[in-house]
Amino acid sequence: MFVCYGMFVTPIVFFLLGISFGSFMNVLIDRLPRGQTIWGRSHCDHCNKKLRWFELVPIISYIGQFGRCRRCHKRLSLQYPLIELTTGFGFLLLYPQYAFMIIFCALLVIFVADLKYQIIPDSMILVGILGALLSKPYFIPGIGAALFFLLLWIITKGRGMGLGDVKLGFLLGLFLGFPRIAFALYVAFLTGAIVGVILILRKRAGLKSKIAFGPFLILGALISILYETTIRTWFYSP
Ligand SMILES: [Zn+2]
Numbered sequence: 001m002f003v004c005y006g007m008f009v010t011p012i013v014f015f016l017l018g019i020s021f022g023s024f025m026n027v028l029i030d031r032l033p034r035g036q037t038i039w040g041r042s043h044c045d046h047c048n049k050k051l052r053w054f055e056l057v058p059i060i061s062y063i064g065q066f067g068r069c070r071r072c073h074k075r076l077s078l079q080y081p082l083i084e085l086t087t088g089f090g091f092l093l094l095y096p097q098y099a100f101m102i103i104f105c106a107l108l109v110i111f112v113a114d115l116k117y118q119i120i121p122d123s124m125i126l127v128g129i130l131g132a133l134l135s136k137p138y139f140i141p142g143i144g145a146a147l148f149f150l151l152l153w154i155i156t157k158g159r160g161m162g163l164g165d166v167k168l169g170f171l172l173g174l175f176l177g178f179p180r181i182a183f184a185l186y187v188a189f190l191t192g193a194i195v196g197v198i199l200i201l202r203k204r205a206g207l208k209s210k211i212a213f214g215p216f217l218i219l220g221a222l223i224s225i226l227y228e229t230t231i232r233t234w235f236y237s238p
Helices: 011-031 060-064 079-094 098-117 122-134 139-155 163-176 180-201 214-226 228-236
Strands: none
Touching (some): 060 079, 079 098, 098 122, 163 180
């Protein structure tokens, strides 16, 4: 079916493919950080009921069950339909650039896994690196970003940054190149600091609390891609 490109592979097919793949992304997000197998059947987070096939249809099942488990009637996480839709739109926008679709999936899993569990799964870093190698890898910016985070890790004795951030820095540098990686770091530290101050002021976090930095890095990467032209003018104009 995917042998013929162009007119035969419609955007709708890729959107639906993305939504279906999004279900698998949810499995990766919640199981990789906890070291669980990704092959077992999905179950309800509250009552552990194993889900039947008709409870696993992306988006449709969630809407059909009004966002609740069929057995215990507890609320299902909004994460499930949100990740499914995000993957659907990601595939729709990025196809047929398969390398970018691979990187998109890896970064989406890392974003939510780091936010929820403060863990960046190594396997997703490898998937992302594979995607970057398939597109146009920038080795020097990758190594540069990794060294930068390694330095921070050494200076803060592992309390400020995790080794996951070192690996994510390498992946983003490899994928973005210069000057996009520099701008991504700038945005990440700026937004990270702003959110940190807001959380402390609202007493949601103390000065010693840890906030996952991965999501800020990925946000920075996204902004550096969307505003590439503007950034280039900043960096290279006299
Ligand atoms: Zn349940």
